[in-house]
Amino acid sequence: MNDLFEMLSFSFMQRAFIVGIPVALCAALLGVSLVLKRYAMIGDGLSHVGFGALAIASAFNLAPLWVSVPVVIIAAFLLLRLSESSRIKGDSAIALISSGALAIGVVVATVGNGMNTDLSNYLFGSILATSESDAIMSVCLSVVVLALFIFFYGKIFAVTFDEGFSKATGVNSGAYNMIIALLTALTIVVGMRIMGTLLISSLIIFPALTSMRICRTYKKVIICSSVVSVVCFVAGIVSSYFLETPTGATIVLVNMLMFFAFSALSYLAKRRG
Amino acid sequence: MSIIKCDNISMSYDGVTVFDNLSFDVKSGDYLCIVGENGSGKSTLMKGLLGLKQVRDGKIVYSDGLKRNEIGYLPQQTGAQKDFPASVYEVVISGRLNKRGLKPFYSSADKESARLNMERLGIEQLKNKCYKELSGGQQQRVLLARALCATSKLLILDEPVTGLDPIAASEMYDIISRLNKENGITVIMVSHDIVAAVDHADHILHLSNKEVFFGTTGDYTHSELGSRFLYHNCHCEGCERHSRYHHDSSHIHKYTNRAEVQRGE
Numbered sequence: 001m002n003d004l005f006e007m008l009s010f011s012f013m014q015r016a017f018i019v020g021i022p023v024a025l026c027a028a029l030l031g032v033s034l035v036l037k038r039y040a041m042i043g044d045g046l047s048h049v050g051f052g053a054l055a056i057a058s059a060f061n062l063a064p065l066w067v068s069v070p071v072v073i074i075a076a077f078l079l080l081r082l083s084e085s086s087r088i089k090g091d092s093a094i095a096l097i098s099s100g101a102l103a104i105g106v107v108v109a110t111v112g113n114g115m116n117t118d119l120s121n122y123l124f125g126s127i128l129a130t131s132e133s134d135a136i137m138s139v140c141l142s143v144v145v146l147a148l149f150i151f152f153y154g155k156i157f158a159v160t161f162d163e164g165f166s167k168a169t170g171v172n173s174g175a176y177n178m179i180i181a182l183l184t185a186l187t188i189v190v191g192m193r194i195m196g197t198l199l200i201s202s203l204i205i206f207p208a209l210t211s212m213r214i215c216r217t218y219k220k221v222i223i224c225s226s227v228v229s230v231v232c233f234v235a236g237i238v239s240s241y242f243l244e245t246p247t248g249a250t251i252v253l254v255n256m257l258m259f260f261a262f263s264a265l266s267y268l269a270k271r272r273g
Numbered sequence: 274m275s276i277i278k279c280d281n282i283s284m285s286y287d288g289v290t291v292f293d294n295l296s297f298d299v300k301s302g303d304y305l306c307i308v309g310e311n312g313s314g315k316s317t318l319m320k321g322l323l324g325l326k327q328v329r330d331g332k333i334v335y336s337d338g339l340k341r342n343e344i345g346y347l348p349q350q351t352g353a354q355k356d357f358p359a360s361v362y363e364v365v366i367s368g369r370l371n372k373r374g375l376k377p378f379y380s381s382a383d384k385e386s387a388r389l390n391m392e393r394l395g396i397e398q399l400k401n402k403c404y405k406e407l408s409g410g411q412q413q414r415v416l417l418a419r420a421l422c423a424t425s426k427l428l429i430l431d432e433p434v435t436g437l438d439p440i441a442a443s444e445m446y447d448i449i450s451r452l453n454k455e456n457g458i459t460v461i462m463v464s465h466d467i468v469a470a471v472d473h474a475d476h477i478l479h480l481s482n483k484e485v486f487f488g489t490t491g492d493y494t495h496s497e498l499g500s501r502f503l504y505h506n507c508h509c510e511g512c513e514r515h516s517r518y519h520h521d522s523s524h525i526h527k528y529t530n531r532a533e534v535q536r537g538e
């Protein structure tokens with residue numbers, strides 16, 4: 001018990017919780033739509049673009065969030081366009097953009113600082129990376145994402161379930177796709193400092209897939225994946241503190257365990273039913 | 274009063290023209306079936322009517338005060354929906370979104386409309402069931418209820434019975450006819466089931482690569498295009514003539530005769 005209080009007395013741990021919990025929540029909410037729309041790879045592509053932007057920002061001594069937020073938002077719109085157009089293969093385009101951005105980021109980061117520890121922090125996340133001003137902005141962004149998601153909940157369901165119907169009956173589905181892309185971009189930029197470029201997309205994909213093992217309605221999937229996401233995040237941070245393992249990777253491992261547990265439960269439920 | 278008027282429209286698909294100078298109009302209360310072979314442009318025309326695709330030439334006029342958000346649409350199911358976690362109620366009520374504008378959440382009028390339309394299609398006991406666990410016929414009813422939430426004027430249906438067993442298909446046709454006759458909803462249906470189309474619709478638009486028929490179902494059954502696809506026992510002068518033409522296989526005999534002649538030598 002004392003260990004727990006000791007853990008919470010560190011200011012970097014407090015910041016990690018303050019930034020991380022809202023991000024985990026947002027990622028879970030958006031993840032459901034992204035997974036169902038077959039856009040899961042966009043999340044991965046965006047985090048790589050975010051890495052490139054962060055590397056450039058730190059090379060030029062700019063505030064990282066102010067650079068990466070607009071860059072990633074632009075990339076999100078681009079990727080959405082690419083995956084909608086039938087002429088270009090969307091998945092290959094995403095692979096091109098993400099590996100390109102990753103390469104730019106790696107080169108800039110090594111030339112700029114010549115230090116490998118920084119690079120590893122970017123790629124795999126670091127709990128120490130969040131400064132106080134970052135934390136404040138992160139929380140603000142998360143609140144915006146949450147508010148917009150709740151406000152557009154019905155429309156996000158409709159364009160996820162059946163875009164053609166929404167469009168044909170006069171709902172502006174293009175605009176709501178943009179909103180989904182915008183919210184995803186914000187969530188990824190905020191979350192990638194803790195989770196790392198290579199691991200942030202798991203925060204989006206795992207909770208959605210986990211809850212879909214068991215839940216059968218959209219509302220239940222949304223609620224369940226929010227709970228799963230926050231629980232896994234907290235459990236991951238706490239165990240990484242005590243086991244002295246990297247935070248981002250530990251959170252992903254906890255998510256994996258949860259996924260297997262839900263799969264087993266759904267298997268058992270099917271056998272009994 | 275026509276509700277939709279197509280004036281000399283031409284549309285293309287991937288740069289290839291699928292039809293040119295097509296004109297027809299749909300009056301309020303009509304039941305129009307659009308039939309035709311694969312690739313004749315049925316789906317392209319429907320996308321044009323729905324505003325999902327631009328017409329290349331000519332124009333589609335919506336009159337009688339029909340607004341974009343007063344069209345109900347029953348699409349063909351996509352693969353993504355087959356494993357989508359959603360309850361029947363969530364799907365049905367999402368048809369009301371086009372009336373909400375930017376306002377969030379659903380009002381009690383929306384909920385009432387969803388309940389009414391589920392009742393109309395006999396699916397109110399499925400309300401909390403998971404959409405993907407329903408049978409094909411039940412899923413189509415759910416999507417039709419959603420379309421009814423979006424409109425009380427015009428329904429556009431894309432191959433509504435594809436993949437349904439014969440009983441579910443005939444139930445689906447009955448429901449659509451009832452909505453048209455009893456509730457006065459204008460129906461435009463794309464189908465490749467010409468026999469059922471003639472049974473239920475009162476107007477037929479037959480798209481074919483060479484010719485186009487548009488008119489009432491009665492005229493269609495006696496037309497050249499119609500009699501080619503319908504097996505019926507009408508012996509009126511026109512049908513007899515068409516039938517002689519369709520069964521005329523002299524060009525085949527010519528070749529077989531020549532083969533015999535050659536063998537004889």
